[in-house]
Amino acid sequence: MRDNTLKYLLVLPAVVVVFATAIWPLIEAARLSFTVGRLNRPGSLEQYLGWENYTWAFLEEPAFWNSVWVTAVYTVLTVGLTTILALGLALLLAPGGRLRSSAQTLLILPFAMSPALIGVSFRFMFNPEFGLFDAFFGVLIPPLADVSWLADPNLAFAVVVMADVWGWIPFLTLVLIGGLASVPRDTIEAAQVDGASGWRVFRDVTLPQLGPVLAVVIILKSIFSLKTFDQVFMLTNGGPGTATQTLSHYIYFNGMKYGQIGYSAAVAWLMVIPMIFLTYAYAKFVFRKD
Amino acid sequence: MAEIKLNNLTKRWGEFVGVDSQSLHIKDREFLVLLGPSGCGKTTTMRMIAGLEDPTEGEVWIGDRMVNDDLPKDRDVAMVFQNYGLYPHMTIFENIAYPLRARGVAKSEINPRVEKAAEQVELTQFLDRKPKALSGGQRQRVALARAIVRTPKVFLMDEPLSNLDAKLRVTMRAELKHLSRELQVTTVYVTHDQIEAMTLADRVAVMKHGVIQQLGTPDEIYNDPANLFVAGFIGSPAMNLINGSVEGGEFVTTGGTRLVKLNTADRDKAILGVRADDMNVHGAGQGDIDVKIYAFENTGESTLLTVQWGRQRVIARGDRHLRKEQDDVVGISLDADHLYLFDPETEDRIRI
Amino acid sequence: MTGKQRRQFWSAVHAVLILVAIFIMLVPIVWIFLAAFKTHVDVYQLKLFFTPTLENFDIVFDDPYRLGQKLFNSTFVALVTVIIAIPIATLAAYSFSRFSMRGETMMLVIILATQFVPAVVIILPFFVMFRDIGLLDTRTGLILVNLAIVMPFAIWMIKGFIDGIPMDTEEAAMVDGSSRLQVIRNIVLPMAAPGLLTSAIFCFIIAWNEFLFALILTNKEAVTLPIGLALFKGEEGDLWNLLSAAGIIIMAPMFVLALMIRRYFVQGMTMGAVR
Numbered sequence: 001m002r003d004n005t006l007k008y009l010l011v012l013p014a015v016v017v018v019f020a021t022a023i024w025p026l027i028e029a030a031r032l033s034f035t036v037g038r039l040n041r042p043g044s045l046e047q048y049l050g051w052e053n054y055t056w057a058f059l060e061e062p063a064f065w066n067s068v069w070v071t072a073v074y075t076v077l078t079v080g081l082t083t084i085l086a087l088g089l090a091l092l093l094a095p096g097g098r099l100r101s102s103a104q105t106l107l108i109l110p111f112a113m114s115p116a117l118i119g120v121s122f123r124f125m126f127n128p129e130f131g132l133f134d135a136f137f138g139v140l141i142p143p144l145a146d147v148s149w150l151a152d153p154n155l156a157f158a159v160v161v162m163a164d165v166w167g168w169i170p171f172l173t174l175v176l177i178g179g180l181a182s183v184p185r186d187t188i189e190a191a192q193v194d195g196a197s198g199w200r201v202f203r204d205v206t207l208p209q210l211g212p213v214l215a216v217v218i219i220l221k222s223i224f225s226l227k228t229f230d231q232v233f234m235l236t237n238g239g240p241g242t243a244t245q246t247l248s249h250y251i252y253f254n255g256m257k258y259g260q261i262g263y264s265a266a267v268a269w270l271m272v273i274p275m276i277f278l279t280y281a282y283a284k285f286v287f288r289k290d
Numbered sequence: 291m292a293e294i295k296l297n298n299l300t301k302r303w304g305e306f307v308g309v310d311s312q313s314l315h316i317k318d319r320e321f322l323v324l325l326g327p328s329g330c331g332k333t334t335t336m337r338m339i340a341g342l343e344d345p346t347e348g349e350v351w352i353g354d355r356m357v358n359d360d361l362p363k364d365r366d367v368a369m370v371f372q373n374y375g376l377y378p379h380m381t382i383f384e385n386i387a388y389p390l391r392a393r394g395v396a397k398s399e400i401n402p403r404v405e406k407a408a409e410q411v412e413l414t415q416f417l418d419r420k421p422k423a424l425s426g427g428q429r430q431r432v433a434l435a436r437a438i439v440r441t442p443k444v445f446l447m448d449e450p451l452s453n454l455d456a457k458l459r460v461t462m463r464a465e466l467k468h469l470s471r472e473l474q475v476t477t478v479y480v481t482h483d484q485i486e487a488m489t490l491a492d493r494v495a496v497m498k499h500g501v502i503q504q505l506g507t508p509d510e511i512y513n514d515p516a517n518l519f520v521a522g523f524i525g526s527p528a529m530n531l532i533n534g535s536v537e538g539g540e541f542v543t544t545g546g547t548r549l550v551k552l553n554t555a556d557r558d559k560a561i562l563g564v565r566a567d568d569m570n571v572h573g574a575g576q577g578d579i580d581v582k583i584y585a586f587e588n589t590g591e592s593t594l595l596t597v598q599w600g601r602q603r604v605i606a607r608g609d610r611h612l613r614k615e616q617d618d619v620v621g622i623s624l625d626a627d628h629l630y631l632f633d634p635e636t637e638d639r640i641r642i
Numbered sequence: 643m644t645g646k647q648r649r650q651f652w653s654a655v656h657a658v659l660i661l662v663a664i665f666i667m668l669v670p671i672v673w674i675f676l677a678a679f680k681t682h683v684d685v686y687q688l689k690l691f692f693t694p695t696l697e698n699f700d701i702v703f704d705d706p707y708r709l710g711q712k713l714f715n716s717t718f719v720a721l722v723t724v725i726i727a728i729p730i731a732t733l734a735a736y737s738f739s740r741f742s743m744r745g746e747t748m749m750l751v752i753i754l755a756t757q758f759v760p761a762v763v764i765i766l767p768f769f770v771m772f773r774d775i776g777l778l779d780t781r782t783g784l785i786l787v788n789l790a791i792v793m794p795f796a797i798w799m800i801k802g803f804i805d806g807i808p809m810d811t812e813e814a815a816m817v818d819g820s821s822r823l824q825v826i827r828n829i830v831l832p833m834a835a836p837g838l839l840t841s842a843i844f845c846f847i848i849a850w851n852e853f854l855f856a857l858i859l860t861n862k863e864a865v866t867l868p869i870g871l872a873l874f875k876g877e878e879g880d881l882w883n884l885l886s887a888a889g890i891i892i893m894a895p896m897f898v899l900a901l902m903i904r905r906y907f908v909q910g911m912t913m914g915a916v917r
Contacts, residue, residue: 014734106667117851
């Protein structure tokens with residue numbers, strides 16, 4: 001068989017699978033978002049009502065805006081904290097040696113952990129009676145001793161952020177260590193010979209060359225932060241009240257608990273829009289060289 | 291064994307022209323070298339012969355068959371790749387045997403043929419190893435053995451020596467030459483190394499920008515370059531190219547120095563080409579003109595004098611016992627029988 | 643301080659910081675490991691020293707929790723997902739890596755993009771469809787949707803491995819007399835085997851840890867391990883010793899797998915944006 005035919009045949013099964021498992025649901029979700037779409041009402045999935053689900057979300061639902069706000073703050077905080085801490089850790093670990101490379105190996109562990117399990121373990125760690133982190137914070141900041149972390153809106157939010165940052169630091173650190181390794185050694189040595197201090201070498205030479213990797217990391221982490229569901233579900237289930245209700249959780253709640261498939265599909269599509277921009281930005285980095 | 295004919299062969303990628311309507315007739319049993327700088331289209335030409343690249347236009351003939359529509363496997367060629375293309379998961383024996391197995395040669399025949407090929411490239415004791423356990427030179431021999439294990443119509447070799455270190459390259463070059471004369475199979479050999487081209491080839495095709503600049507024996511391209519590019523590309527050090535004009539039958543440099551008598555019409559602009567070996571070094575006042583030494587280099591087997599000639603610098607080769615210092619003045623004379631004149635506009639040779 | 647002393651001081655500071663970082667990274671994991679071996683009395687106290695017991699592991703596999711069934715579901719679903727995804731992804735990855743096609747970049751971007759679509763968007767139509775055709779709470783249904791998250795990773799990751807196989811070798815095989823399909827079978831697959839195994843393990847981990855799909859699509863028969871965690875919420879609150887034992891069963895195998903392929907994690911997760 002000639003390559004010209006074969007090459008399309010080879011991708012065909014994959015294209016079919018990707019279409020069926022990802023493209024079709026997206027299109028179908030878009031359709032559902034224009035219907036009444038109640039799970040328990042037969043026929044309502046074909047009952048069209050135009051943009052009403054969207055206008056409802058925008059105009060009538062403070063809970064929607066709350067979850068937008070929660071997701072936005074959550075994304076900014078987790079992306080910022082994870083990136084900064086991971087960069088620091090990467091700089092610490094990059095030089096290599098036995099201690100550092102065993103530390104790098106250990107970084108794989110949290111990364112291989114199910115996010116749901118991370119949620120569970122943080123609930124455990126912040127238990128006011130026998131949580132280990134609760135005990136640490138109690139010693140460091142006495143007013144926080146034995147508080148009910150997950151019962152307080154702000155503290156619960158902080159715990160959710162901490163769990164996320166904890167779970168993602170390893171991955172970002174490993175990526176940034178790779179990025180640091182690809183900064184040419186001689187440019188750093190040239191700056192050192194030219195008399196720059198450690199901090200200046202980092203700021204003037206290392207950081208600019210790390211730019212693309214840092215951008216990739218920030219885009220990728222933003223995407224995953226926007227989607228966050230698992231930890232939140234296991235840790236706080238959106239609570240107390242709706243203090244930690246992210247968009248994914250809001251969609252899940254409306255769709256599955258209240259059976260409002262149409263409405264939650266509309267909100268879900270609102271969430272796809274920022275993803276399109278982020279994916280576009282990400283794709284630019286992936287196809288940078290070829 | 292077969293001849294190869296390329297008819298108006300063209301390869302384009304979008305706007306980019308890799309090979310531009312080239313025709314070439316490679317004779318049966320000939321060793322032809324495609325020589326040129328990187329990106330000149332030499333490798334693309336070879337890959338189109340192998341069938342690894344489809345021509346945009348034109349025809350490839352191997353023997354009396356037009357092979358444009360044949361898959362590589364059906365063209366009956368053998369190829370040695372720049373990075374050898376060995377199969378890392380197979381032993382050396384399996385590597386060499388692969389072309390036979392892929393073509394369904396009888397099992398009983400495979401063993402003796404692999405062993406003979408291995409013997410020819412002196413690999414017999416390594417047959418059980420994997421490529422990873424071999425040195426660069428040995429891997430190169432495996433690639434060679436894999437090519438000669440069959441008797442294909444054509445050998446194709448894509449820069450086969452370029453990954454070896456300088457010393458090994460010289461040894462392998464001689465082995466390759468010996469082997470090729472023994473086997474007498476039509477061979478196309480791609481390289482950017484002019485020494486390889488000069489030493490191995492029956493004929494050399496010098497390429498640039500997808501176009502063959504000159505096709506000839508090594509003697510012809512060295513001693514009778516067709517244009518400025520070939521003149522500048524062949525020879526080490528490169529031929530000196532001096533800008534000037536022809537006035538009253540004499541070449542006059544842009545600096546105003548009158549040099550040599552030439553039997554040609556006057557022209558405003560011309561380039562004089564002269565090889566370092568065709569410039570004789572004398573004491574001051576004893577040559578055609580006196581020049582000052584810009585740099586004096588002793589390479590052991592000869593000396594190289596870079597001299598300031600008006601605003602240009604030219605290189606002359608001196609006797610290996612000659613000793614001079616920077617800024618010394620020497621006399622230079624040109625060997626009138628080995629001068630080349632070029633038109634700077636068209637870059638063509640002007641026959642004198 | 644002299645230059646030497648200053649260097650020693652800083653390298654000590656660095657070592658301490660690294661140890662602190664390791665400590666923070668490991669504590670929640672170690673804490674779960676410890677709790678899994680504590681009795682239900684010990685677990686409700688901040689205790690570092692205790693008499694270890696294995697009874698928690700007995701309990702979680704017994705009625706009413708029956709973690710064995712969830713373990714089977716998780717293994718089965720992840721395994722079958724990988725077995726379907728890897729061959730399909732390999733063929734596509736080979737084609738993407740070696741040929742140029744019309745709309746190739748477009749296809750690759752779309753495949754990349756599907757990875758970034760929120761899972762909660764994808765699951766809504768699947769839930770409706772599965773409800774209609776009776777695939778809710780089945781392993782088959784779960785495998786189908788898991789393909790959605792695994793395929794893009796698999797294609798991109800395997801493409802990365804195949805990109806790393808030199809063309810020379812394949813071309814040599816073609817000149818030596820192989821057809822394209824023989825080249826794929828005799829040359830590419832053996833050479834890519836370590837990469838394929840790595841990708842398979844990576845996808846297995848992703849499928850194993852998947853949460854949202856299983857949460858929505860299963861409730862009894864096809865429940866996987868991460869969803870099983872919810873079982874240990876008793877009347878009187880969380881049963882931490884049992885949760886921890888279940889936690890170990892979820893994460894310990896993944897730790898082993900992850901350590902096997904640790905060099906490729908970054909490449910896999912970033913899908914080629916960071917090499």
